[in-house]
Amino acid sequence: MEEGESYLDKLFKSKEAKYLTGIVVLAIVIRLIYFSVNKAVWWDAADYLVWAKMIGKSLDINYVFNPRRPFLLPLLWGLLYKIGFGEIALRVTEFFFSVIAVIATYFVGKIMYNKKIGLIASLLMSVFWLHLFFTSRLLTSVPALAFWLLAVYCFWRGYVKKDKSKFLWLAGLFLGLSILTRAAASMMVGVILLFLLLGGGNKFKFLKNKQLWIGLVVFILVLSPFFILVQVTQGDAIGKISGVEEGRFSNAMGFAGIPQYIKFLPTYFTWPLLILFIIGLYAFVNLFMGYDLFWKGKLKAKNDFFLFWWMIVPFLFYSLMVDHMEPRYLMFIFPAAFILVAKGAIWLYDALKKYKKELAMVVVGLILLIGVGMQLSHANDMIKNKADSYVQLNLAGEWIKERSSPGDVIICRSTYQMMYYAERSVYDFGSTEEGFEELLVEVNPRYMVLSALEHHNEWMYSYPARHNGTWVPVQAYFVDESNQQPILVIYEKN
Numbered sequence: 001m002e003e004g005e006s007y008l009d010k011l012f013k014s015k016e017a018k019y020l021t022g023i024v025v026l027a028i029v030i031r032l033i034y035f036s037v038n039k040a041v042w043w044d045a046a047d048y049l050v051w052a053k054m055i056g057k058s059l060d061i062n063y064v065f066n067p068r069r070p071f072l073l074p075l076l077w078g079l080l081y082k083i084g085f086g087e088i089a090l091r092v093t094e095f096f097f098s099v100i101a102v103i104a105t106y107f108v109g110k111i112m113y114n115k116k117i118g119l120i121a122s123l124l125m126s127v128f129w130l131h132l133f134f135t136s137r138l139l140t141s142v143p144a145l146a147f148w149l150l151a152v153y154c155f156w157r158g159y160v161k162k163d164k165s166k167f168l169w170l171a172g173l174f175l176g177l178s179i180l181t182r183a184a185a186s187m188m189v190g191v192i193l194l195f196l197l198l199g200g201g202n203k204f205k206f207l208k209n210k211q212l213w214i215g216l217v218v219f220i221l222v223l224s225p226f227f228i229l230v231q232v233t234q235g236d237a238i239g240k241i242s243g244v245e246e247g248r249f250s251n252a253m254g255f256a257g258i259p260q261y262i263k264f265l266p267t268y269f270t271w272p273l274l275i276l277f278i279i280g281l282y283a284f285v286n287l288f289m290g291y292d293l294f295w296k297g298k299l300k301a302k303n304d305f306f307l308f309w310w311m312i313v314p315f316l317f318y319s320l321m322v323d324h325m326e327p328r329y330l331m332f333i334f335p336a337a338f339i340l341v342a343k344g345a346i347w348l349y350d351a352l353k354k355y356k357k358e359l360a361m362v363v364v365g366l367i368l369l370i371g372v373g374m375q376l377s378h379a380n381d382m383i384k385n386k387a388d389s390y391v392q393l394n395l396a397g398e399w400i401k402e403r404s405s406p407g408d409v410i411i412c413r414s415t416y417q418m419m420y421y422a423e424r425s426v427y428d429f430g431s432t433e434e435g436f437e438e439l440l441v442e443v444n445p446r447y448m449v450l451s452a453l454e455h456h457n458e459w460m461y462s463y464p465a466r467h468n469g470t471w472v473p474v475q476a477y478f479v480d481e482s483n484q485q486p487i488l489v490i491y492e493k494n
Helices: 007-011 015-033 043-057 072-082 087-112 115-127 129-135 141-160 166-181 183-198 210-233 237-242 254-269 271-280 282-289 291-295 302-321 327-353 357-385 391-402 415-422 433-443 458-466
Strands: 409-412 425-427 447-451 471-480 483-493
Touching: 015 087, 015 115, 015 129, 043 072, 043 415, 072 087, 072 166, 087 115, 087 129, 087 141, 087 302, 087 327, 115 129, 115 327, 115 357, 129 141, 129 327, 129 357, 141 166, 141 183, 141 210, 141 302, 141 327, 166 183, 166 210, 183 237, 183 302, 183 327, 210 237, 254 271, 254 302, 254 327, 271 282, 271 327, 271 357, 282 302, 282 327, 302 327, 327 357, 391 415, 391 447, 391 471, 391 483, 409 415, 409 433, 415 425, 425 433, 433 458, 447 458, 458 471
Parallel strands: 409 425, 409 447
Antiparallel strands: 447 483, 471 483
């Protein structure tokens, strides 16, 4: 490096910079293609978005924040609403974090292993169908993953590489921001703890690391406002944020969840990348065959050890502790998984080049190319198939907003989506008809919305017909023009 030349100056003079730039451009172009595809938001997204509108537009509605939903994104989005931006600006933030995750994957792969692994892993993150799908949604998984990757990079550079102390402070900052974005990211603290406690031959010497303690203080300070908010407003912050108080883990899948996620691995990876991933798993065989040496500090595989916990902690948490399987739950695993895919690709290349270098390049390049193509194809199908989901709630909410006053009340099972679009107080039907009729007296709703988009009890569907003089259908929405069976009907109180 020339005198006065920064790390970035050196990077952008190198060949790797050209490859990385190409990957980032690819990531940006793909994400721009799907930027405005989705026509409505989902339940979880609407929960955060209503909170954002409460902050930015000072809505006077019956929304109560969920203590399991941290406030970083609602605060950011609320500030954007406050200064006059709309939903497009909010989608730009999701786009930004998605691209940051692609770039951060490269730097994590590079600092833990080498440039080639970083580039391959970053390329795969740029086209990963699950990441692309949720980039086009206003949800927390993509931003939380970006913060986690930044935390890993800073932790590795500060603790393992023993670079400047500020990196451990930044690791605490980014890890806190990840959890402040998505509460489930708290499980990733376990990855770092297990690495510190079990790895590297230093036993408990990490407790003497002053900068690590400062990073912990930064981490606590970042999270403390949300814990204080929940404690002051609802009490038992730890119980409510974790979901333990409401029995969130009482119906967990247990060991039955493990095969569900294993069976889904071919869909996550697509078969070409799955082959390379399985080859890459060989690193873990070597790791644990020599673990006695690792504990004594003689095995130089700290990166493989960290990677193992990075993958196994989220996998076991969601397999054992959650009551249903959702593909997005394992998104945190995939930067690590793609690093393993990259290791598998390089191992295969090294094995084949002993016979013929050109053959090795063609075989490995073709596997990666087919894998990239299949990822993009699956992403395209998933995004476009779900593009119109819940659009009827969008249309219905905006229709009601135009024809109602701020004090009007709506009954609807899709409470958060209707709150978001109508900007009015929304109440659910409740579980019994008797309780529902008590609610009608209490809140005096102007509109009732029935749809096939959320589960309704039979008495809910039949209620307007049995009270025909009271509730009059005023608007209906259909699946499409060819299907004249209404999927959503708005009733107005007569």
